[in-house]
Amino acid sequence: MKTTIRPAVPGDLPLIATLIRDLAEYEKLAHEVRFDEAVLGANLFGPHPHAEVVIGEIDGVAQGFALYFHNFSTFEGRPGIYLEDLYVRPEARGAGLGKALLAYLAKLAIDRDCARLQWSVLHWNAPSIGFYESLGAVPLDEWTVMRVDGEALRSLAGQA
Template identity: 50%
Template sequence: MSCAFAIRAATPADVPIIFQLIQALAAYEKLSHAVTGTEEALRQHLFSDRPYAQVLLAETTTETIGYALFFPTYSTFLTRPGLWLEDLFVLPAYRRQGVGTALLKAVARLARDRDYGRIEWSVLDWNREAIQFYERLGATVLPDWRICRLNGEALTTLGSAQGERG
């Protein structure tokens, strides 16, 4: 089965469906409990005077079927900006129909047109299908790097420390 779809930039009116897709991604990754944000915060962060991220949507004539959410980064080694792809998600019924590839190609075109040096993202180690998909598109899955995260109480505690030497 194949479907006709288009890729477009999200607008403020799309926030409810973007938030639903974020929740669907979290459920797929078995991380629904980690979604603590709100539609209103998402709207503000995507569409304020200084947006934190951008979203591209994949849609048929009747529904939104996938999205890519990304934001700028900077590489000191390349001395060039890049993009961090936070989310790439396609509804299960539309997978293996070129939707994910089209979304990633659209993000790559934006990066190329902006003269960015790279796009980076993370993938869960158990998600073999995603890893194989990314590798087929030419991505390198870096085996030696691990993501570090500081959030919640640890972030508050470290952010409150003043003038301490380590």
């Protein structure tokens, strides 16, 4: 088996959309997927991309992806890479593709002089948590992820 990690290109947009939907199904969050494919494409491949994607292939067949963007550590004074989503199709799990995707991002972080690679994982996803810990990742139990979206976001923005 040959594993390849490559940057996504605009022609990959339908594949990326499918993989996002597959990930949402796996995470029991399909009801939250509401992106417009054209808007997604503009945000990934337009003149001012907000995120990047790499595609993981096994023997030339796309079997997974990682979507990431830069964040910034004020304490480090340097950028980081935030992994928004990583997904490997069930039939390809155990072949090392997830590890290859994370290793690619770790190397990219080093090459871009980033202080860290960071992501979130659902509490119930014990297999992924164990996998991440086996690679040296540590849970940040002292932090709680916060979010403002939808009407709450509009309301808060109205206070500016």
